Amino acid sequence: MRGSPSQHERRTDPDDQGDGGTPAADTNDGPRNPGDGGFPSGPDGIPVLGNTFQFTDDPHAFYDELAGYGDVVGYSVARQRMATVLHPDLVEQVLVTDSDRYGKWDLSDFGQQFASDGLLFTEGAQWREQRTQAQPAFQLDRIRSYGDAMAGYARELVEDLDDGEVFAANGRFSELTLRILVDSLFDLDVDGSEAGETITHGAQALNERAGPRGVSTFVPTWVPTPSNRRYNRAMAEFEDTVDDLIAERRAAEDGDHDDLLAMLMQAGDDGEGMSDKELRDTMLTFLFAGHETTSLALTYTTYLLAEHPDVADRLHREVDAAVDGDRPGTFDVFGLEYLDRVCTESMRLYPPAYVVFREAREDVELGGYELPADTKLTLPQFRIHRDERWYDDPGEFRPDRWTDEFEDSLPEYAYFPFGGGPRHCIGMRFAMLELKLVLATLVRDCRFEHVGDEPPEPRMAATYQPEEDVRLRVTKR
Ligand code: HEM
Structure with a gap:
């Protein structure tokens, strides 16, 4: 059905599992x-x-x-x-x-200390309250309103890429997803304002620290190493900027914004809202949880398309048939079954959040x-996700394995890129829409070829980031 969440989104969303299918007993061997x-x-x-x-x-x-x-x-x-x-x-x-x-x-x-009052790390009653306040901002009809910005920034990236250019997919997609997130969270353009730049800088510092070349997670942030000092400074500037934005909006009783910060602030209009520190930590959490994860999903999916031209061809045909003009819209991508299977299979092989703790x-x-x-x-x-008890040829990229029949026979938690249960990813629908809109925009105009002989080697950093840049050559269609 057009506009409805995909089969695997239903599988991973405990709020919406009405017809998600039950695991078949025959493939569900017990623990060894x-x-x-x-x-x-x-x-x-x-x-x-x-x-x-x-x-x-x-x-x-x-x-x-x-x-x-x-x-x-x-x-x-x-x-x-x-x-x-x-x-x-x-x-x-x-x-x-x-x-x-x-x-x-x-x-x-x-x-370590990171956004301790934000949704990712709070517990008990505080977490429940915050989750209830944030949930409406991530409902499907709200998420759709960010679709234009997602497709618009993706279109800019396509225009920016020259025919024949070789680019580092992870770097370019990281810039793109940050741009989309800063716009959706704060209604700011990354290049257009000092606040946008400071927030970008904070997100990048966080990423650098959490990335493959960052300092060990076992070095506390209070140890005065040069990289810790840089990180702490960027975080302090980030916090000041977000505090200022919140204060300005409160003072102006400014109802003009249609972003996630405004949604969270409105959720507190009855006097029971988040404190300024909770708001700030939650925004920081969204930046951290929503930026590199989505960028990695785009990186690995375009890499897999580059290595599987037959899959890319089929995807081109599906997108071309569904989209008029150069910019796919939110409603265009919801119905694209093959695009859905490509994304599902890519996050099976390369889950951006690779372990739940x-x-x-x-x-x-x-x-x-x-x-x-x-x-x-x-x-x-x-x-x-790569266990041969649940997947035939688990190392192979085969989007077509994701038939309804296969999904119904799979144990529920043999696939859980967005976690599960009450603390499943609140940004899942946002991420899936972004992934699909950006991919549809890219494949409408571009083909990719992987430059290099070795597949990416994901490292167990805060997210599943590739050890080396994933370099792709673009050919304009
Ligand atoms: C492909 C992209 C993404 C992946 C793979 C992903 C994955 C996950 C996973 C596995 C969890 C569960 C963590 C746990 O149970 O400990 C989670 C939680 C969370 N994610 Fe995502 N995420 C993505 C995108 C996003 C986006 C775009 C946002 C926000 C804009 C976001 C915000 C959050 C938050 C706030 C939580 C904590 C929820 C809670 O504890 O109540 N994520 N994510």
Whole structure:
């Protein structure tokens, strides 16, 4: 149906799973190593440091090793007791069924402080209140109103790319998604104002710190290294700018804006709204959670299209048939089934948020094991999405695997790029619309060729960023 969320959006949206399909029992094998009431076994580490070195040295190899132990694996990193969960049914138990027995990781355990009063990290009643206030800003009819800006900025990028030009997809898409986000959040043009520039600068500093070449996550922000000083300065300027914007709008009782900040401020008009710090931390959270994730989805999808010309050809045909003129609109892209499958398959292979983190708030039972309170859990999409128990030829890019029949036979949490349960991604519909509008705008005019022989090597930074630039050559159609 035109304008309705796609099948996989329904799968990942607990608010809307009316007809999402039930997992078929025949493919839903149980966990491989049901427990006997103790802590799960896993690789031995060095006393005191546990498995810290194995983990930081080569996390992908470490996860390969973990998978050899079964579907619930215990170990320790940086003195923290850890468990990794590799079975969809147990992921569902943590994120959905028993969600109130688990919380987010406490970053201060690692000496980090980031937007502690923003939606991503708050807990309990404070989180519930904030989520209720922010939810209307992300409903489909609101999200659609950002479609013009998304398609408009994408069109500018297409016009900016010269025929034959080689460009770093990750860099260009990062600029694009930031531009779209700053416009949607603050009604600001990145180049057009000092505030826009400061916010951009803050988002970039955050990204740099969280990216593959950033400082280790284990170096607290208060250690006065040069990069920490730069980061702290950029964050302080960002915070001042957002505080000023909020103060100006409150003083002017300015109802002219149609952005997410205005929506959040209106949600508090009855006097029960967010404090200025909560507002500021929530805006920072949106910038952090919504910028690089969407940029990576675009980067890996265009890379995959470049490597699979047959898929790109089919997508061109679908988009050409649906779109009049040079700029696809919001309603054009909702009905495009092949585009939907391409995006779904791309985020299966390269989930931009590659692990969901949880911490047991009390002693819990999981898969027959006993996990003591404070155990930190990782639920790795990047592994579960490539498990051959659920996917044939899991390493292959095959958008056509996503038939309704296949989706119905798949365990619900064998695919969860946007998380699940009450804390699933609030920006999912925003991100999916952006992804589809930008891709449709790009493929309308461009073909891509990958420059280089090696596939991207994603690194486990704050998001699944490629170690090296993903370089593409553009040919104008
Ligand atoms: C392809 C793009 C995106 C991906 C893959 C993604 C992925 C995720 C995932 C996996 C979670 C769950 C984290 C957890 O349970 O611990 C999450 C939460 C969140 N995301 Fe996204 N996200 C994307 C885009 C966005 C956008 C565009 C925004 C905002 C504009 C956003 C805002 C948030 C927020 C605020 C949360 C926390 C929600 C809560 O805890 O209630 N995300 N995202």
